[in-house]
Amino acid sequence: MKRPGLTEARLVQAAAELADESGLPAVTLSALARRFDVRPASIYSHLGGLDDLLDLTAAFALQELANALAEALPGKAGRGALFAFADAHRDYATAHPGRWQAAQRRVSPEAAARSAGGVIARSARAIMSGYGLTPDDEVHAVRLLGSAINGFVALEAGGGFDHSVPPATVSWTRVLDAIDTSLRNWPTADARHPDRSTD
Amino acid sequence: MKRPGLTEARLVQAAAELADESGLPAVTLSALARRFDVRPASIYSHLGGLDDLLDLTAAFALQELANALAEALPGKAGRGALFAFADAHRDYATAHPGRWQAAQRRVSPEAAARSAGGVIARSARAIMSGYGLTPDDEVHAVRLLGSAINGFVALEAGGGFDHSVPPATVSWTRVLDAIDTSLRNWPTADARHPDRSTD
DNA sequence: TTTACAAACTACAGCCTATAGGCAATTCGA
DNA sequence: TCGAATTGCCTATAGGCTGTAGTTTGTAAA
Numbered sequence: 001m002k003r004p005g006l007t008e009a010r011l012v013q014a015a016a017e018l019a020d021e022s023g024l025p026a027v028t029l030s031a032l033a034r035r036f037d038v039r040p041a042s043i044y045s046h047l048g049g050l051d052d053l054l055d056l057t058a059a060f061a062l063q064e065l066a067n068a069l070a071e072a073l074p075g076k077a078g079r080g081a082l083f084a085f086a087d088a089h090r091d092y093a094t095a096h097p098g099r100w101q102a103a104q105r106r107v108s109p110e111a112a113a114r115s116a117g118g119v120i121a122r123s124a125r126a127i128m129s130g131y132g133l134t135p136d137d138e139v140h141a142v143r144l145l146g147s148a149i150n151g152f153v154a155l156e157a158g159g160g161f162d163h164s165v166p167p168a169t170v171s172w173t174r175v176l177d178a179i180d181t182s183l184r185n186w187p188t189a190d191a192r193h194p195d196r197s198t199d
Numbered sequence: 200m201k202r203p204g205l206t207e208a209r210l211v212q213a214a215a216e217l218a219d220e221s222g223l224p225a226v227t228l229s230a231l232a233r234r235f236d237v238r239p240a241s242i243y244s245h246l247g248g249l250d251d252l253l254d255l256t257a258a259f260a261l262q263e264l265a266n267a268l269a270e271a272l273p274g275k276a277g278r279g280a281l282f283a284f285a286d287a288h289r290d291y292a293t294a295h296p297g298r299w300q301a302a303q304r305r306v307s308p309e310a311a312a313r314s315a316g317g318v319i320a321r322s323a324r325a326i327m328s329g330y331g332l333t334p335d336d337e338v339h340a341v342r343l344l345g346s347a348i349n350g351f352v353a354l355e356a357g358g359g360f361d362h363s364v365p366p367a368t369v370s371w372t373r374v375l376d377a378i379d380t381s382l383r384n385w386p387t388a389d390a391r392h393p394d395r396s397t398d
Numbered sequence: 399t400t401t402a403c404a405a406a407c408t409a410c411a412g413c414c415t416a417t418a419g420g421c422a423a424t425t426c427g428a
Numbered sequence: 429t430c431g432a433a434t435t436g437c438c439t440a441t442a443g444g445c446t447g448t449a450g451t452t453t454g455t456a457a458a
Contacts, residue, residue, distance in 0.1 A: 006436080030414060040415075042437045050415065106357045113362070121363075139363060140373040144347065146359070147374065151350025152342070158305045160345070163312075164320075164338060174339040174388070175346065182381035189373070202405065202454065229445060239446075241406050249446065 004038050008046050011036075012056045019057065019098025027054070027098070054105055059115045061099035065092050066116035069123050077130045079180045085127055086149050086176050093153045100153070131183040141183055148179060203237050207245050210235075211255045218256065218297025226253070226297070253304055258314045260298035264291050265315035268322050276329045278379045284326055285348050285375050292352045299352070330382040340382055347378060 014035055019027050029050055033040040047053050065088070072084045093100035107115065124145060128138040152168075152175060155161060161168040213234055218226050228249055232239040246252050264287070271283045292299035306314065323344060327337040351367075351374060354360060360367040 004437080028414065029416090039438065041417080041439085044416075045436055104353075104357070109358075109362055112358075136365070137373070139365065140370045141377070143351070143354070143360065143367075143370045144374045144377050147350030147354060148343065148347045149350065150353060151346030151348065154303075154349060154353065155342070155346060158303070159308075161342065163308055166335070166338065168342075171339045171342045174336070174386075175343045177386045178340070178343050178381040179377075181384050181386050182377040185380050185384055187373075187376045187380050205405080227445065228447090238407065240408085240448085243447070244405055 004036050004042075006036060006038065006042065006046050008056070011043065011046055011053065012060050015053055015057045016060055016096070016099050016102070019102055020096050021098070024098050024101040027057070027102075029053070054102060055107060055111060057099070057102040058105040058107060059111070061096070061103040062116040062120065064096075064099065065089065065103065066119045066123075068092055069120060073123060073127075077127075081127045081130065082145070082180055082183075083176055085123060086145070086172075089149045090153055090156075090172065093157065097157060100157075104150075128183070131186070133183070133186055137186055137188075141186065144182070145179060148175060203235050203241075205235060205237065205241065205245050207255070210242065210245055210252065211259050214252055214256045215259055215295070215298050215301070218301055219295050220297070223297050223300040226256070226301075228252070253301060254306060254310060256298070256301040257304040257306060258310070260295070260302040261315040261319065263295075263298065264288065264302065265318045265322075267291055268319060272322060272326075276326075280326045280329065281344070281379055281382075282375055284322060285344070285371075288348045289352055289355075289371065292356065296356060299356075303349075327382070330385070332382070332385055336385055336387075340385065343381070344378060347374060 011032060014032060015027050018031060018035065022031075029040050029043050032053075033043055043053075047056070068088045068091070069085065072088045073081060076084050112118070121142070124142045125138060127145075128141045131141065133141055152172065156168045161171070210231060213231055214226050217230060217234065221230075228239050228242050231252075232242055246255070267287045267290070268284065271287045272280055275283050306316075311317070320341070323341045324337060326344075327340045330340065332340055351371065355367045360370070
């Protein structure tokens with residue numbers, strides 16, 4: 001009787017593929033066991049359980065995304081870097097919807113620090129440094145960018161843009177342009193709402 | 200033997216409360232049955248099943264949010280309306296995290312048209328009309344605002360801002376200010392990247 | 399009071415996670 | 429090289445979930 005040769009890495013890889021093919025909720029230990037032609041209980045020799053698997057899958061996806069950024073960003077700054085950063089995210093979410101969903105998983109602070117999330121955050125911060133903001137404003141700007149990217153991708157994937165024209169891709173560019181504009185004209189804390197006439 | 204008196208409305212209300220107390224995944228027909236001291240099968244007399252319950256809960260939450268907007272928006276325009284719209288969303292998500300989660304549920308186009316989602320979208324559109332954009336650009340701007348709000352709220356709820364300073368609330372105001380700025384300086388399609396020096 | 403509908407019930411099937419304990423394939427030490 | 433320890437995968441089982449079928453019982457209308 002042959003051994004199927006389960007390992008944590010192969011299980012996580014298979015979970016990522018399964019998530020992309022059938023959605024994150026389809027990632028179950030039972031489905032994974034079927035894929036390896038093994039009994040569900042066998043998986044517990046390699047993983048702590050379903051939660052553990054999903055944590056590992058999230059970390060795996062974040063690492064892949066960080067790798068994509070490492071390819072896309074070098075040599076770029078300012079608007080070019082902004083677009084490359086955002087496009088890398090959206091492209092990854094489009095190519096790997098299940099992994100993207102997995103990466104949204106809330107994870108413990110320690111796990112977050114260990115994961116590639118920190119690398120990604122630092123990339124975003126580095127992009128902002130090209131816009132001449134104060135350190136505090138860089139944080140806010142990173143959060144603006146992160147919010148817009150995550151929100152846009154989530155709404156697009158959820159079909160939120162399907163019933164209005166134009167298609168989402170057109171808006172994507174315009175949204176990033178708008179963010180670029182706001183970064184170039186960043187409102188300082190003490191000089192907000194330059195025109196109260198529309199309040 | 201008394202009848203518990205289940206109705207669709209009471210079940211949806213209870214599901215919303217359960218979601219806020221224990222998270223959306225805790226919303227199960229079994230948990231709901233326990234809450235009404237009834238057998239799980241009894242619920243099928245009033246609902247089509249779990250999917251149906253979650254759809255109804257999403258619609259319920261969207262309606263509550265639309266009501267909050269109807270209270271918050273009248274008499275406001277421009278930056279004031281922008282902040283009121285965004286704050287209503289974030290306040291609702293904070294006060295009712297489970298319902299907010301439920302409202303993120305992907306829903307059929309017909310259900311979306313029937314739900315309060317359309318009302319909310321029209322509110323956003325109306326706010327944009329105060330910024331003097333072209334109709335096309337209004338759509339893009341609505342999508343920017345929606346993405347930023349959804350993304351920020353999701354990241355905040357997921358703890359994404361917990362391990363950097365300053366606290367999320369500070370960034371919230373600055374992010375909205377930045378969006379207001381970009382709406383006042385909206386980049387036209389043919390006059391983008393006015394300063395290529397940072398590309 | 400009888401009847402009939404509707405709201406609950408019991409019973410069950412199927413899928414999921416997870417634990418306990420057993421057997422066998424591989425690996426390691428002598 | 430051979431026996432023993434380890435580890436990978438097994439069976440068995442418990443318990444939670446959704447959903448269906450068929451049955452009883454409350455209640456309101458005839």
